Structure formats: structure tokens, C-alpha cells
Amino acid sequence: MSDKLKGQTISFQNPPLIVNSASIVGPEEGQGPLGDKFDLICDDVKCGKNTWEKGEKKMVSDIIKLTLDRASVSSSDLDFIIGGDLLNQIVTSNYVARDLGIPFLGVYGACSTIIEALSIGAILMDGGYADAVLSFTSSHYQTAERQFRTPLEYGDQYTSCNQQTVTGAGAYLLGWLGGQVRITHSTIGKVIDLGATSPTNMGGAMAPAAADTIIQHFLDLGRGPQDYDLILTGDLGRVGRNILNSLLEENNIVTGEKLQDCGALIFGDNKKFGAGGSGCAASATVLSSTFIPQIISGKINRLLIVGTGALFSPLTVQQKESIPCIAHGIVIEGV
Amino acid sequence: MSDKLKGQTISFQNPPLIVNSASIVGPEEGQGPLGDKFDLICDDVKCGKNTWEKGEKKMVSDIIKLTLDRASVSSSDLDFIIGGDLLNQIVTSNYVARDLGIPFLGVYGACSTIIEALSIGAILMDGGYADAVLSFTSSHYQTAERQFRTPLEYGDQYTSCNQQTVTGAGAYLLGWLGGQVRITHSTIGKVIDLGATSPTNMGGAMAPAAADTIIQHFLDLGRGPQDYDLILTGDLGRVGRNILNSLLEENNIVTGEKLQDCGALIFGDNKKFGAGGSGCAASATVLSSTFIPQIISGKINRLLIVGTGALFSPLTVQQKESIPCIAHGIVIEGV
Numbered sequence: 001m002s003d004k005l006k007g008q009t010i011s012f013q014n015p016p017l018i019v020n021s022a023s024i025v026g027p028e029e030g031q032g033p034l035g036d037k038f039d040l041i042c043d044d045v046k047c048g049k050n051t052w053e054k055g056e057k058k059m060v061s062d063i064i065k066l067t068l069d070r071a072s073v074s075s076s077d078l079d080f081i082i083g084g085d086l087l088n089q090i091v092t093s094n095y096v097a098r099d100l101g102i103p104f105l106g107v108y109g110a111c112s113t114i115i116e117a118l119s120i121g122a123i124l125m126d127g128g129y130a131d132a133v134l135s136f137t138s139s140h141y142q143t144a145e146r147q148f149r150t151p152l153e154y155g156d157q158y159t160s161c162n163q164q165t166v167t168g169a170g171a172y173l174l175g176w177l178g179g180q181v182r183i184t185h186s187t188i189g190k191v192i193d194l195g196a197t198s199p200t201n202m203g204g205a206m207a208p209a210a211a212d213t214i215i216q217h218f219l220d221l222g223r224g225p226q227d228y229d230l231i232l233t234g235d236l237g238r239v240g241r242n243i244l245n246s247l248l249e250e251n252n253i254v255t256g257e258k259l260q261d262c263g264a265l266i267f268g269d270n271k272k273f274g275a276g277g278s279g280c281a282a283s284a285t286v287l288s289s290t291f292i293p294q295i296i297s298g299k300i301n302r303l304l305i306v307g308t309g310a311l312f313s314p315l316t317v318q319q320k321e322s323i324p325c326i327a328h329g330i331v332i333e334g335v
Numbered sequence: 336m337s338d339k340l341k342g343q344t345i346s347f348q349n350p351p352l353i354v355n356s357a358s359i360v361g362p363e364e365g366q367g368p369l370g371d372k373f374d375l376i377c378d379d380v381k382c383g384k385n386t387w388e389k390g391e392k393k394m395v396s397d398i399i400k401l402t403l404d405r406a407s408v409s410s411s412d413l414d415f416i417i418g419g420d421l422l423n424q425i426v427t428s429n430y431v432a433r434d435l436g437i438p439f440l441g442v443y444g445a446c447s448t449i450i451e452a453l454s455i456g457a458i459l460m461d462g463g464y465a466d467a468v469l470s471f472t473s474s475h476y477q478t479a480e481r482q483f484r485t486p487l488e489y490g491d492q493y494t495s496c497n498q499q500t501v502t503g504a505g506a507y508l509l510g511w512l513g514g515q516v517r518i519t520h521s522t523i524g525k526v527i528d529l530g531a532t533s534p535t536n537m538g539g540a541m542a543p544a545a546a547d548t549i550i551q552h553f554l555d556l557g558r559g560p561q562d563y564d565l566i567l568t569g570d571l572g573r574v575g576r577n578i579l580n581s582l583l584e585e586n587n588i589v590t591g592e593k594l595q596d597c598g599a600l601i602f603g604d605n606k607k608f609g610a611g612g613s614g615c616a617a618s619a620t621v622l623s624s625t626f627i628p629q630i631i632s633g634k635i636n637r638l639l640i641v642g643t644g645a646l647f648s649p650l651t652v653q654q655k656e657s658i659p660c661i662a663h664g665i666v667i668e669g670v
Contacts, residue, residue: 002465002466005465008438054654084443087648087650088423088649089646089648090443091648091650094648094661095656098527098659102525103523103525105444105455106443106444106646107440107441108419108424109441116440123462123464124458126462128462129340129458188415189438190432190436190439192433311426311429313426314423315388315482316430319386
């Protein structure tokens with residue numbers, strides 16, 4: 001058995017640094033409680049383009065450029081770029097990769113995508129296959145609603161467990177020099193499906209996958225909540241986070257205030273957004289904007305972030321299938 | 336700079352074995368010239384299920400089971416499974432992963448997916464992160480047509496550069512013991528887009544991406560066609576293969592009979608299938624059924640297979656975007 005893998009968890013022997021990262025969000029996210037923490041806020045959700053999809057792509061391009069510029073890294077210095085998004089055929093990521101012209105690995109883990117992309121990036125770095133990797137993702141309320149549920153123009157009413165897809169993007173540059181935080185472990189999740197079928201309660205569907213990955217992570221490393229300053233999930237929202245909390249307590253894992261969820265944080269308690277935010281950008285923007293700075297400032301030292309993805313497809317929902325979910329985790333520490 | 340990566344090409348220092356692989360196809364592929372080489376042939380494209388999509392999933396489940404059974408490996412012995420497919424949200428792969436219950440990395444490279452999945456699998460093995468990985472993919476004519484073009488019931492007429500999506504699936508088990516072929520190199524491709532816009536000529540759109548990856552591969556390793564017994568592309572079809580041949584010749588790379596294409600081979604010269612087959616299953620089934628046995632028998636010793644993917648999305652075609660393409664390559668040799 002490999003000494004780098006225990007159970008589902010990889011321990012990096014040469015943990016790569018997150019040299020730089022940056023986040024961009026739409027106007028509603030910018031008006032939320034984390035508004036002053038994001039690097040860029042778009043005035044309109046089309047970012048000056050003529051379609052929502054082109055606006056989403058522009059957000060990703062802009063935030064990658066900022067991430068690289070701040071680190072004085074040129075895109076041609078990158079060995080690999082790794083990304084994915086919610087749109088069919090991960091088309092935002094494909095077009096961004098076209099413009100960058102760097103070897104590209106497209107990944108899909110629904111809203112867990114950034115953690116999958118960071119895990120593969122960290123493997124490429126730790127394994128000696130790369131010296132510079134960029135991982136990125138995006139999501140967008142308008143593009144996601146019309147693809148996954150109903151176009152906004154239909155005016156569907158929401159339920160209290162609804163979540164609003166976060167409009168935004170995040171980019172993370174992995175390297176060996178200049179960063180103040182590093183990725184030390186990755187736990188790759190299994191697909192978990194307890195039979196949830198409602199496309200309006202993703203948080204409830206995803207909570208069991210998050211619980212499975214967190215429990216497995218603790219088991220693999222012989223750790224528990226006491227070893228972390230923060231356990232951060234991606235986009236369970238308030239409803240899903242409470243379910244996760246119950247599932248962990250059933251397994252005698254008491255997290256208390258250490259358990260936070262990016263989707264529950266990004267819009268605060270504003271009822272307009274139901275149970276909170278969702279989407280790939282929830283974890284990608286909140287980690288970069290809010291929690292990596294807390295590691296750098298020394299407020300927290302070590303966090304486990306668990307990206308949560310509902311592998312939901314409109315087609316299979318129509319065919320009466322339940323919604324399989326997945327959660328991948330990485331550990332980020334101060335240097 | 337990493338000594339494992341040169342340009343875009345990784346050289347594996349502990350090349351993993353393909354311990355076993357297997358292929359399943361639909362009835363039309365089974366009646367083609369390679370019909371007697373596939374492991375399983377379905378009598379009907381629904382595989383006894385009530386939808387095409389469930390039929391596609393059954394094909395994948397069946398071929399993974401056969402691949403593992405033949406190697407006397409249980410699914411619980413696998414460290415990771417890596418897969419993707421053409422359906423939105425790679426939903427076939429997600430449901431297969433749900434049933435297997437093994438840590439899962441979802442990937443998307445359109446029809447290059449199996450080469451991306453084998454590349455990441457080989458990285459996990461070579462890097463010491465895993466001792467057993469299963470990579471898989473699928474595609475299906477009926478499920479793909481209604482998603483990407485028009486439902487078959489509309490009766491659209493085809494052009495001569497049309498290709499038919501291969502109905503089938505392939506699975507590859509990577510390990511350290513028992514195999515007779517190994518993966519020695521991986522070249523990760525860039526997204527290339529020369530402005531092609533027709534969703535009925537994917538081969539022509541993808542040929543420049545294939546050329547870029549092949550030229551880069553030779554450059555990175557100081558190799559040329561003389562170092563390979565076969566250079567196999569995924570699903571360019573006859574039209575795309577001829578374009579690729581011209582592009583390579585413009586770069587003074589003369590491949591002659593060594594250049595073959597899985598999509599051009601699978602249906603033979605039957606004009607019913609236009610320029611040949613396409614889809615993730617084209618390369619995944621033809622490599623396993625036809626060419627790995629030729630390496631094992633000693634007829635050929637070393638091949639470069641380049642999976643080709645059109646990162647085509649109906650939405651962006653409607654929005655007048657051109658079609659970005661990608662090609663990833665791996666080298667497979669006899670032990």
C-alpha cells in the first residue's frame with residue numbers, strides 16, 4: 001500500500017503553496033456581509049457582455065488574470081490549468097482554457113469542483129509533475145437557473161430550503177515560492193445517494209456526502225474537530241449545514257462553532273436567498289476572500305474545506321432518478 | 336523544472352500496467368469490421384432498460400464488472416475510479432460511481448475523456464498515491480444525438496462528414512501486477528480552436544488539436560513516427576484523419592500507414608455512418624479490443640494514442656461561438 005494514501009486521504013510530502021488566489025462576485029454577493037472581502041465585484045451579471053454565459057466567462061478570465069498578475073506570474077509559466085463549472089460540457093472552463101493556451105484538465109464535481117481541481121493540482125505538484133498549476137471554477141445564478149431548473153423569466157416561487165447559485169469565480173495558483181498557506185492533505189469522496197429527489201433542496205441531498213467525507217478524513221488521519229480551527233463546507237446552506245451537524249453528532253463528532261458553510265455565509269440571513277448560496281463559486285470565492293486571509297493573519301492555523309456537489313442532472317430528475325452527491329476535502333494550513 | 340515533465344509530456348518513472356481492460360458495444364458496432372474483437376455486444380441499445388440513458392449506464396456497469404472479474408479484483412480493492420462521458424453533468428459516470436462506492440474523480444474532455452482519465456490514473460499510480468485505479472468512459476448514439484444535435488425522431492439528414500457516435504463503453508484497470516502492457520508517457524493537450532463552427536464536422540474541428548498534441552509529443556521526447564509502430568487518434572473519422580495527415584505533413588511529419596483513427600476503423604467503409612464513428616467510446620473500445628491485444632501478441636510494440644475531444648456545447652453553438660477542441664495522448668508499450 002502506498003504510504004501517501006491512507007483510506008481515502010492523501011498526505012502530501014511536499015505540500016504545495018497556494019501562492020495567490022482571488023475571487024470575483026456579482027452585485028448581490030457584493031452587497032452581502034462578505035462584500036468588502038472579495039477582490040472584484042461586477043456591477044452587472046453580464047459583465048458588459050451580451051449574454052449571461054459570456055459574462056460568466058469574462059468573470060473567470062478577469063480573476064485568473066488578477067491572480068497571475070499579483071504573483072507576477074505569466075500564464076506561459078503555468079504547467080497545467082485545471083477547471084470545471086456547472087454549465088453543460090463545462091463550457092465556461094473550456095473557453096477560458098482556449099484563451100490561455102496551457103495544457104488543460106477539465107474536471108466536473110458539480111459544486112465540489114474547486115476542491116477536485118485543487119486536489120489534482122496538489123497531486124501534480126507534490127508528485128513532481130509540475131511547478132506551477134492554476135485551478136479555477138465559476139458559477140452564475142442566471143446561467144445555472146435556466147439550465148438546471150427553469151429560466152428566471154418564468155417567475156417560479158422558491159421554498160425556504162431553496163438556495164441561490166452564487167455568481168462568481170475563484171482562481172488559485174499553486175507553486176513553490178511566495179505563498180503563506182499550503183495544501184497538506186486531500187480526501188477524495190465517494191458518490192453518496194440517500195434517495196433525495198428534489199432539485200430545490202440540494203443542501204439536504206449533499207449533507208450525507210459531506211458527513212461521509214469528514215468522518216472518513218478524521219478516521220484516515222486519526223484526527224477530530226480538535227485538530228482544526230475551522231471545518232468549512234462548500235454550499236450546504238443553512239438547511240444542509242444543520243443536517244450535516246446532526247449526522248456528525250450521530251457519529252459522536254461535535255464541531256460546534258467550528259462548522260461553517262460558505263453558502264450559508266455569503267448572503268447572511270437575507271431571506272431573499274432562501275437557505276443561502278450554492279454553486280461552485282460559493283466555496284471558491286469564500287475560501288479565498290475570507291478564510292485564507294485569516295490563516296495568513298494567524299487568526300486560524302488549519303482548516304478543512306469540504307466542497308460539496310450535487311451531481312444533479314435535469315434529464316435524470318425527469319427520469320425519476322434520485323440525486324447522487326459527492327464531497328471532496330483538502331486541508332489548508334499556514335506555512 | 337520537474338524532471339518528470341518536459342514541455343507538455345510526463346515521463347512515468349514507475350509506469351503503471353494496464354492489468355486488464357474490456358469493451359462493450361451496441362449492435363451496429365458489433366456488426367462492423369471489429370465486431371469479433373469486442374468483449375461484449377448488446378443486442379439492443381437500451382440493454383433491456385426503459386431509456387437509452389439507463390441502457391448506457393448498464394453498459395458501463397457491465398464492462399467494469401467484466402474488467403474487474405477477469406483480473407480477480409474486487410471493486411473494494413480500487414483506490415480511485417476516474418471517469419466521464421458525453422451526457423450533461425457526466426451523469427452516466429456519476430451513477431456508475433454511486434453504485435461502486437469508491438473515491439471518484441469526474442473528468443470531462445469530450446471524446447478525449449478516456450485518455451484524460453488514464454493520464455490522471457497513471458499519475459496517481461506513478462506518483463505513489465494509488466495501487467489500483469479504474470478509468471472508464473462511455474458514449475451512446477441515441478443519448479448523444481438528442482442532447483447535442485436533434486432527437487433522432489426528427490429524421491435529420493446527414494452530410495458526408497457526419498460521424499455517428501459510437502454506442503459503447505470501455506474500462507481500464509491500472510495496477511502493478513499481471514498486465515502485459517504499460518503506460519509510459521502522457522501528453523496533456525491545450526485547447527485549440529481554429530474557428531470551426533459546424534456541429535456536423537467534428538473531425539475537421541478536432542484535427543488541429545490532434546496535430547498540436549502529436550507535434551508537441553514528438554518535440555518533448557525527441558521522437559518521431561519512426562519511434563512508434565502506430566499513431567492512433569480517437570474519433571477524427573476519415574475526413575478529420577485526412578486533415579490531420581496534411582497538418583502533420585506540413586510539419587514534415589510523415590506517418591503513412593502508421594496513422595490510424597479509431598472512429599474511421601469501427602464502422603469500416605459503410606457509408607451509412609458518414610465519415611466514421613465518434614464519441615468517447617470510439618477510442619475506449621477500439622484501443623482495448625483491437626490494439627492492446629496486438630501489443631500483447633507482439634505484433635506491435637509501442638503506440639501513441641491521442642484522444643480527440645470537441646468541447647462542443649449546443650448552447651454556445653446557438654450563441655455563434657466556434658468549437659474549441661482538445662487532444663490528450665498516452666504512450667502504451669509492451670512490458
